[in-house]
Amino acid sequence: MLGISFTICFVTGLLSHYQYHPWTWLPEPAHPVWGYRLTQGLHVVTGIGSIPLLLVKLWTVYPRLFAWPPAKSLLAALERLTIAVFVSTALLELFTGLFNVLDWYPWPWDFVLVHRYLAYVIFGSLLLHIAVKLPVIQEGLSTPLSEPDESAVRVGLSRRGLLIASAAGSGVVVATTAGQTFSPLRRLAVLAPRRAESAPQHVPINKTVDEAGVRETATSATWRLTVLGPSSFDLTLAEFEQLETVEHHLPLACVEGWSVSARWRGPLLRDVVRRAGGDTDSRVRVTSLEQFGSYRESYVDGPQVEGAILATHLNGERLTLDHGYPVRLIAPDRAGVLNTKWITMIEVLS
Amino acid sequence: MNRQLGLRLMIGAPGVALAGYGVFRVLDDSSHTNPRHLARWLIGAVLLNDGLLVPTTMILGFVITKVFPPRIRRYVQGALVTSAMITVIAIPLIYRRGSQPAVKALEQQNYALHLTILIALVVAVATLAYVVKVRRDHRGLASNTSKRLPDAIHDSEAANPAAEA
Numbered sequence: 001m002l003g004i005s006f007t008i009c010f011v012t013g014l015l016s017h018y019q020y021h022p023w024t025w026l027p028e029p030a031h032p033v034w035g036y037r038l039t040q041g042l043h044v045v046t047g048i049g050s051i052p053l054l055l056v057k058l059w060t061v062y063p064r065l066f067a068w069p070p071a072k073s074l075l076a077a078l079e080r081l082t083i084a085v086f087v088s089t090a091l092l093e094l095f096t097g098l099f100n101v102l103d104w105y106p107w108p109w110d111f112v113l114v115h116r117y118l119a120y121v122i123f124g125s126l127l128l129h130i131a132v133k134l135p136v137i138q139e140g141l142s143t144p145l146s147e148p149d150e151s152a153v154r155v156g157l158s159r160r161g162l163l164i165a166s167a168a169g170s171g172v173v174v175a176t177t178a179g180q181t182f183s184p185l186r187r188l189a190v191l192a193p194r195r196a197e198s199a200p201q202h203v204p205i206n207k208t209v210d211e212a213g214v215r216e217t218a219t220s221a222t223w224r225l226t227v228l229g230p231s232s233f234d235l236t237l238a239e240f241e242q243l244e245t246v247e248h249h250l251p252l253a254c255v256e257g258w259s260v261s262a263r264w265r266g267p268l269l270r271d272v273v274r275r276a277g278g279d280t281d282s283r284v285r286v287t288s289l290e291q292f293g294s295y296r297e298s299y300v301d302g303p304q305v306e307g308a309i310l311a312t313h314l315n316g317e318r319l320t321l322d323h324g325y326p327v328r329l330i331a332p333d334r335a336g337v338l339n340t341k342w343i344t345m346i347e348v349l350s
Numbered sequence: 351m352n353r354q355l356g357l358r359l360m361i362g363a364p365g366v367a368l369a370g371y372g373v374f375r376v377l378d379d380s381s382h383t384n385p386r387h388l389a390r391w392l393i394g395a396v397l398l399n400d401g402l403l404v405p406t407t408m409i410l411g412f413v414i415t416k417v418f419p420p421r422i423r424r425y426v427q428g429a430l431v432t433s434a435m436i437t438v439i440a441i442p443l444i445y446r447r448g449s450q451p452a453v454k455a456l457e458q459q460n461y462a463l464h465l466t467i468l469i470a471l472v473v474a475v476a477t478l479a480y481v482v483k484v485r486r487d488h489r490g491l492a493s494n495t496s497k498r499l500p501d502a503i504h505d506s507e508a509a510n511p512a513a514e515a
Contacts, residue, residue: 048439051438051439052434052435052438052439053435055399055403055435055438056431056435058399058404059404059407062404062408065400084396085369087396087399088393088396089392091395092391092392092395098439099442102442102443102446102456103449103450103456103457104442104446104449107387107391108384108387109382109383109384109387109388110382110383113375113379113382113383114376114383117372117373117375117376117379117383118372119372120368120371120372121368121369121372121373121376122369122372123365123368123369124364124365124366124367124368124369124371124372125365125369127361127362127364127365127368128361128365128366128369129365130362130365131358131359131361131362131365132358132362134354134357134358134361135354157423157424157427157428157431158424161424161427162428162431164428165427165428165429165432166431166432166435168428168432168472168475169431169432169433169434169435169436170435172432172435172436172472173436173439176464176468177439190459190461190464190467190468191436191439191440191443191459191461191464191465191468193443193457194454194455195455195458198452198455199454199455204454204456205453205454205455206454208451208453208454211451322453
């Protein structure tokens with residue numbers, strides 16, 4: 001079970017990494033529009049559900065920590081070392097992952113990089129552990145899960161009982177957190193870090209206008225949208241709002257595992273890019289009013305240029321300042337934070 | 351036997367390579383990864399789990415075996431395992447509640463209350479399961495069969511020959 005969930009986390013984690021650092025010759029697809037919503041929702045829900053499972057697993061193998069002699073051979077010593085590496089990295093990976101979802105970084109290193117590097121170590125040592133234990137696993141899978149009732153009554157919880165209790169614990173954790181991305185479970189999401197219902201315009205916010213420090217520039221009468229390309233131009237807010245608009249349902253899916261589908265209205269990025277002399281095969285850079293921060297600019301490539309909206313309205317209302325007023329990007333199958341807010345410049349790069 | 355060794359190598363060798371790559375990246379990118387602190391946290395995680403969390407639950411388990419009679423014991427233990435698993439996730443949420451601006455819709459719920467309700471539900475389910483077990487045992491005695499009625503799960507397992515294969 002843990003092996004399966006660790007594999008899900010590893011694969012979806014790599015997919016998420018690709019969202020942020022794609023190869024230019026293989027841009028992130030635009031379909032399905034809910035692709036990232038699914039993979040990252042799975043990543044976070046599975047990760048959270050794995051925490052109690054890992055703790056129970058470590059609890060059940062605890063007596064082996066005191067096996068004597070500690071190692072019968074060099075190979076056995078190496079195996080124990082691998083397990084030590086696996087246990088420590090897995091514990092740290094899962095808990096720091098949960099804390100990241102809670103916007104809590106009490107450690108002195110770059111979370112994203114270390115989360116990825118540790119994932120390599122964990123998945124690698126998991127493979128090694130499986131290779132070492134293969135005969136035991138094969139024997140375990142071919143033995144029926146039953147034991148004499150007498151001993152079960154004597155010692156208390158049987159192995160099956162423990163499995164039922166852990167499945168229940170993990171099940172409750174998953175059921176009460178998954179609602180932040182899987183809407184049918186929304187009402188059950190009593191342990192979910194995020195609940196869209198309580199957010200303005202029913203969409204949560206990761207960085208507020210004050211955290212970004214753009215309250216003044218975003219509401220200034222001198223705001224312009226500058227579009228650079230073979231034929232550059234710029235627009236005042238009034239001119240920008242005169243452009244032809246579309247309205248589409250697109251999900252906003254955060255790397256932190258929450259997601260919500262919403263109605264977005266605004267001009268198509270494609271139309272603005274064409275007016276500047278580019279086209280849907282252009283590489284486009286979108287820049288925010290933000291002066292600092294890793295996500296003050298983002299690139300839109302390939303199929304995503306076609307579907308991207310320069311949104312001015314969210315769920316039928318004018319964007320609030322926290323949602324990126326006067327205009328923000330929203331593109332299909334795109335990590336939430338790459339949908340740049342408070343846009344001031346669009347560059348057609350090729 | 352040889353085939354198994356080949357399979358083990360096929361799984362194990364990429365594992366070693368991948369783990370080695372991860373360690374290399376951590377050390378190579380030390381200005382961002384802070385390996386010295388990272389190592390301290392890694393060791394700390396194991397010490398906290400193996401030195402504090404597990405021993406505490408073991409002592410608790412020992413107390414339970416002394417306090418509760420055998421038949422109810424497994425239901426108490428099951429309920430505790432399930433509740434502890436939920437509590438582990440709830441604690442950081444309770445701690446972080448209200449630390450963020452309300453517009454983020456982040457950590458705004460009354461997690462302590464929700465945890466209490468969830469644990470109450472777990473206890474209710476365990477109690478119900480215990481009551482069902484007691485009544486079933488009584489019925490078993492009343493019908494004067496010396497052999498205990500098999501559990502439903504036993505039946506389904508016996509009926510599933512795949513488990514033996």
